Amino acid sequence: MKRRFNKSMLYILSLIFLCGIVSCKKDKLAADPPVVKDGAADTLAVLFRNSYRVYEMQRNAIGIYRDSKLFKGTDYHPASVANIGIGLVSLCIADQMKWVPDADKQAIITLRSVLARNKSFKLDVNIAGFPRHFVNMETGAQEWGSEYSTVDAAIMVSGALFCKNYFKNNQIISGLADSLYQSIDWSKAIADPLTGKLYLTLDANGNGIGTTSVYNEYMLLAHLAYKAENGKGGPATNLWTNFYANTPNLPKSNYANYELLTDYPGSYLSDFIPQFCYYLCQPYAANPAYMNYMKNAMLADQQWWTATGKVANYEWGLGAGSDPSGYHANRINDNAGQVVSPHIIGGFIPVNPTAKNDLMRLYRANKGVYKLPGTAYDILWRYSVKDPAWTANEVQGIDYSTMLFGLATLAEHCGKDFFTVNNNYKFPVYSFVIAK
Numbered sequence: 001m002k003r004r005f006n007k008s009m010l011y012i013l014s015l016i017f018l019c020g021i022v023s024c025k026k027d028k029l030a031a032d033p034p035v036v037k038d039g040a041a042d043t044l045a046v047l048f049r050n051s052y053r054v055y056e057m058q059r060n061a062i063g064i065y066r067d068s069k070l071f072k073g074t075d076y077h078p079a080s081v082a083n084i085g086i087g088l089v090s091l092c093i094a095d096q097m098k099w100v101p102d103a104d105k106q107a108i109i110t111l112r113s114v115l116a117r118n119k120s121f122k123l124d125v126n127i128a129g130f131p132r133h134f135v136n137m138e139t140g141a142q143e144w145g146s147e148y149s150t151v152d153a154a155i156m157v158s159g160a161l162f163c164k165n166y167f168k169n170n171q172i173i174s175g176l177a178d179s180l181y182q183s184i185d186w187s188k189a190i191a192d193p194l195t196g197k198l199y200l201t202l203d204a205n206g207n208g209i210g211t212t213s214v215y216n217e218y219m220l221l222a223h224l225a226y227k228a229e230n231g232k233g234g235p236a237t238n239l240w241t242n243f244y245a246n247t248p249n250l251p252k253s254n255y256a257n258y259e260l261l262t263d264y265p266g267s268y269l270s271d272f273i274p275q276f277c278y279y280l281c282q283p284y285a286a287n288p289a290y291m292n293y294m295k296n297a298m299l300a301d302q303q304w305w306t307a308t309g310k311v312a313n314y315e316w317g318l319g320a321g322s323d324p325s326g327y328h329a330n331r332i333n334d335n336a337g338q339v340v341s342p343h344i345i346g347g348f349i350p351v352n353p354t355a356k357n358d359l360m361r362l363y364r365a366n367k368g369v370y371k372l373p374g375t376a377y378d379i380l381w382r383y384s385v386k387d388p389a390w391t392a393n394e395v396q397g398i399d400y401s402t403m404l405f406g407l408a409t410l411a412e413h414c415g416k417d418f419f420t421v422n423n424n425y426k427f428p429v430y431s432f433v434i435a436k
Contacts, residue, residue, distance in 0.1 A: 010214045043363060044356055048413055050377040050406040052099060055090040057372060058083065058397050063110030064137050067396040071373055078143035080136045081123070082152040083397035084114060085159025089279075090327050090404060092166040096414045104170055107163045111176035114156070116140075122217070128206035129184035129432070147201040147209075151188040154221040155398070158280040163423040165288075178428040185432040186225035186236065193239035198222060202306055210337070214259045215250045216269060217276045223283060228430040245291045253418065255332055256303040258296040270334035271297050271318050275347035275402045282424040295351040301344070304332045311385055314358035317341035321382050321399040322392035327405070337387060342368050342380035346403030350409050370395070373404060 065087035067080035095103035121141040133146035162178035191197040199208030225236035277284040305316040319341030320329035
């Protein structure tokens, strides 16, 4: 029996067909490349996509990012203000890769929350605008007895300014990012411009507590404070000019004939430091001298692991995160558990694109492979050569970030210029507004 089609039925079928096309487009937006352990390009693309999933899992409905994601069990870590900044950068990557359709809207939700434009969330900040290191995921109140942290504030604001650059035509994001930068009195972080010392933390009244010497990740803080003086000079300008703008004035150490930047001659730093500075501070990324020191840090790292005589040549990386001793920032001559940090290997891709091959070798050898909870998604994370039975309980967002960032710089992903363009922040004229 032949079925007769009237105009109404044809119209309905046309709608169904069109909806199918739309559905296919949506599927294509979020589609994952297949996992092929023998296909480097496909597997790197999957590891890259899964690296972003770490931040998706750490984010809540109001755009706040948890410090860590447990591999098993119920999450209990509070939010980390530094990881909020990393989360904002991750949204830029997700938008560039077309993994999510609303990254700009997600960024706005996050920025509104940290600026207390969301009535349910009020970030605990001191009189100078610096936030607590750890805060409640839903309310913004202090957690874990944490301090008002200067460098964590700098990482959070760097993420906001990165978003402003990337979503350059979005006036809402631009205004919110500027407001966040201007809400902090960065001058309070300067301890002594003659020695380069910056305050580690502040009290409720904005008085400094404890200091750190140059050189380290506090370069991010020094840069934000320097730009806040609007070219008019002052303590932050003097500190920046005396030290960070002039690499010969920075302290150095040597390892295996490699000259390295440090905070104290004769000591060494964890390799997340040059990587954070590269990805989040344009004066570092644009300076050939700094880039040479970053490459030296990578070569010294590899040489230290070679000297142990206990690893394959693709096993290296001295970074921070979960450790058999609890949490530790590993560095040369300070890695008792012989913990390999794949995220550090990934973070060095801008100065060594072939580092991606070492990530592939790790994955094929099933070393440092973890599954994100409740999923089949693999990521590479820290493992111990000394104690192969040890596994990490969680992945810290702030530390893992250099895996996401490094993989993003591959030509087949976002490209090497993605960071060097977007971390060239457009600073507003600075005016400090006392937090209320």
